[in-house]
Amino acid sequence: MQSHAPFPFKFELFGQHYHYHYLFETLAFIVGIRVYYYLKKGIVDPISDENRLWILLGAMLGALIGSRVVAVLETPEVVHHLTFAVLYQSKTIIGGLLVGLFGVELVKKMIGVTIASGDIYVIPILVALFIGRIGCFSMGIDEPTYGIPTSSFLGMDLGDGLMRHPIMLYEMVFLIALFLLFRALKNKNLINGDRFKLFMLLYFLFRFLIEFLKPYQSLFLNLSSIHWSAIFIFIYYYKFIIRIFKRVFT
Structure with a gap:
């Protein structure tokens, strides 16, 4: 179907055309790091700078x-003829957050850090995610984050002539809502580590639900690798979930 949409957005450099997504990915990383160091100036960090660097390395x-790994598992048939190029080009933030979490926990055990370390990263992650999603949106259907066709007024032509759910716009709105939520929680007396746990649960819950609006491939039981990653996080943080429910409903 012919499309008159401007997607994907590209720029020309030395006669070659490149997606803006690569620029936004780099910008997301740079700005996220700068936000982290800006926020770190305003707190007394119980974790030393050296240990913070080790934790960041683990993450x-x-x-x-x-x-x-999680991105490759989004298309299970690729596993049987996996190449380095496919592995390098495949990536998803869900897998990054999931395995990055365990990378942090492993490093903390190795260096003897026993206190929660994630709260300070919540706002930088949200900012970086938002910037990165602008780049994903600019790619239209060239990035496998587009939605299924829809007759909803929210549908957009992302480059193939079909009106699809603009998943990245949905996520950007959700990220703004999360940012406002955590800004409101800034001065609340919460247990150390609860902000990061809350972020992980809310973001993975959003990704679990929004996955049903994407043309995903089943990994197991008609659920994708994104679904299973979210389920794993729900199980991992089950004590926190129970504690929050008890606090809310008692």
């Missing part, structure tokens, strides 16, 4: 591995 290595 980045875990994210590097997890983002690729």
